[in-house]
Amino acid sequence: MNREIVPDLDENIAYIEKRFEGCADAVMRRLWMGDEKLEIYVIYMDSMYDRDFVDGVLLKSLLFDVSRLPERHAGQEIFNKYLATADVKEISRLDDLMDEVLKGNTGILAAGMSKAIVVSSKALPGRGVTEAETEVSVHGSKESFTESFRTNTVLIRRRIRDTRLKSKQMTIGVRSKTDVALMYMEDLVRPSVLREVLSRLESFEIDAVLDSSYLEALTEDEWYSPFPQYQSTERPDKAASALLEGRVVLVVDNSPVVLILPAVFACFFQASDDYYDRWGAANFVRILRYAAALAAVLLPGFYIALAGFHPEALPLSFALSFAASREGVPFTLPVEVIVMELAFELLREAGIRLPGPMGSTLGIVGGLIIGQAAVDAHIVSPVVVILVALTALSAFTIPNELFASAFRMVKFYLIIAASLGGFVGLTAAVLTVMLHLSGLKSFGVPYMMPFVSAEMAPEGKWQDSLWRMPMGEMYERPYFTKKGHRRRLRKEKKDAIR
């Protein structure tokens, strides 16, 4: 029940105090102002508000600067004349007022007034803008998103100073009441995508949204797919770039990662440095990344199929080397590969959980010492150690962590298929993965675009997929953009860019 604010201040206070009973962090106080003519009630959450502003400016001006108040409509007079900020709003319901207070704003109720004043005074504790950790860029901006919702939207706005950048704000989570901003370029976004995003965000009710990944899980097309259907990033420049491609960005309070949608397979191979680096070098690295992704997913299965089932396809020297290296190893080939892969996953997980320097030390200890010791003890063969290291190295080149995780999962599926059926099993498994990818969509866009359904893509679909064209040749925005607004570079008529 969302109760109306009534002119009787005591009644309002009784309701509020009952709701905040047991909340020691809520600060509530009755005050008199204007020569004790008007009783007001101030409420805010301790340590969530800007103390200097509220105590030093707002309350000071109300209590000491207001001397003459009219007999009637005194509250409205305060709102109109005596608040030392422009960021205020009136609220007519008590529960809405409490929601605002819980966000860190300051609520003021006045006797005889059936509205409350909410002054924006949020000053939530949080870290500042720091360097991106998982998407490091050599040449580009070092900034990364933070847990602060407003800081994140500012970081994006700072890069696109255009009124056509719209930000639709909403609150999701019955208990957490998390702020979510849906950002898009008004003239570039496909209306159908925008409608779909909004309808999906409104299609569920949940008690709390603690991270952006909650929204991803709740609104994606295929929850069971290992492949992410949202692109997540901690880089503001990446989010800004996505907006300029006509995509939608979701900023979620308390999450340092923003979501970009729609997302297709090729998006996950694009790193920020691809656009800041020289054209040739950037393309070389991107193609290398694709090759590495193939290696990351196929290499162990390929090895098992070759060495265990079809050695005739191996050159003689390789076949003999494999045989020699396996002498005395107690595990079978598939078990050996799976054990080593799992050991690596353990090392990786332990490395992430341990504090920074210890994590890297563990990596060295695990990778070098344990690996070497295992080979010396004939527990595993040196070929498998090299193979697992190469696979891991390849997986690390994929710029998106969630996408790389999908590849790691699929790798195990292919290992099992190859262990059971050699190349026949591997082929069957690859076909099922391809089939799955063919069926996957992200907000109506086929996941494998532009490799499939290329007719949906406009001219210039190959401008930025397997490779990217030189910046001066990238005339078109990609396929996410609304038709008629795809031109992004025009050299002859500068004013004609839309």
Next chain:
Amino acid sequence: MLSDNQMISRRQASWIFMLNMLGAGLFSLTSVRTQVPSVSLLFSGLLTILVVIFYYMASFHIFEYYEKKTGLSLSGRKLPAAIILLWLMLYFPGLVWAMDFFRHVIEDRIPTAYGWMVPVLFLMAALMDGAGKGIEVRGRMAELMGWFVCVPFIILFAFGLWQAVKGGNGGQLWIETLQQERSTDIFFILKTGFGRAAFFLLGDQPLFLWRCIRNRNGKKNILSRAYWSSGIILMLSVCVVILLLSPKGTAGEVYPFGVVLQLIRFPGNFISRYDIFFMMLWMMSYFIFAGGMLLQLVEAVNLFIGAEERKKRIMGKKLALLFGMLTMVILLCGCYAEREPQNRSYIMCMGIDYEAAGWKISYGFPDLGALTGTDAGEPEPVRVIHASTIREAADKLEASSDKTTDYSQMPVILIEKKLLDNDDKRERLMKELAGEKAIRRTALVACAKDTAEEILELDDDVHGSVGVFIYELCQNNYENKGYTMSILEDFIGGRTGSETVIPVFENNYDIPEIIELMGYK
């Protein structure tokens, strides 16, 4: 059968077209018992293309004529149940034939435990593709497969062409082909040309029909009545396939996959060595082919039983579940085909001498320590086995070894010169070797002046393996001077036009030395 909300693009349709053509081509290639003359193949390919184009043009004209004559638009009409029944009747024999055919090829090309279950696996996958996900996903899948299947083939073709040009073999190949063929085989051209076209049309013809009509009329709906005429043509196609390329006619025969490409001499005889990769590509194209066929089948069933959208989805899920279970069972069936590398006894050289009671076969093994630079244990000595047949010798060898005999890496077969010079004995030997499918067809054939056993005993003196020594000797000192060494396939495949040579070895102070290069025709 295809509804207007199951949209695929022209590009996707083109990829499906290409993949079907590829699948059909590969199937017809593998159906050929002996080596295929390339001129005949070329003409049969052209015939296929002509038949397919003619078929589509004719179909379209029939529909156009029908619309003009009756004034009726064929759009949006329901397919009569009788046609659906006819459709099912047409597809089932084709499906059964395709499965049976695929089984024979798989059994021949992959000596593992999969057996007849493999085609089922792929058909189930195709079912899931076709029935579970619909034409839209299938179109996208076809595009992806285009990248994975067609592009490797194009690269391979370019590589082969480059090899042929580089080696100056183009003219030689042409002459060789003509020599082999003497005259163009009309029957072969007709048989494979029509058969391949029928195979192709069996896969996706309704789809292309639909595209064709939609493009011309600008309407999305299917012209259902059109199937009256196309059904008749399809029936003929199926009959042609079943009659001309029936499994009975091809069962039990050798399927020389990629024989045309084998005419081009790839380094290390690429095709035979990497047969398995071709099998993978082939499976992929088969997947697309079977997907098309089954899509029509399942859509027909849905129409026939009047399944609603929800029921179709449930059916798709059930099929997916069934597919998953079958995959596990099938893959588990293949488990015993796996052998650890260290448990394979690689034969490095096989020496064959003739004796009154049969053959004296010497088997040379690798000295892993010497060949890989590791401490991989003591080398196994040469094994000499007396047997009446090659098979018996192989059995005796396996009966006395703790490892699985593996001929896949065998670089050389050494044959006693007296044996090779004797036409009857040589013919008998080659017949027996042809029957041993595990023996590597690209093994170099060398000759021992005295006995093969004597040369094989030199394993210790050449640090590792006589087989490797002979192979590398020939590669490094003769092949690069323009000599082409004979391989086993030349003998058992009957490539009589080859200008190849056979090196004759003798023991020269414990070192195998070439004393002569015998011409072989």
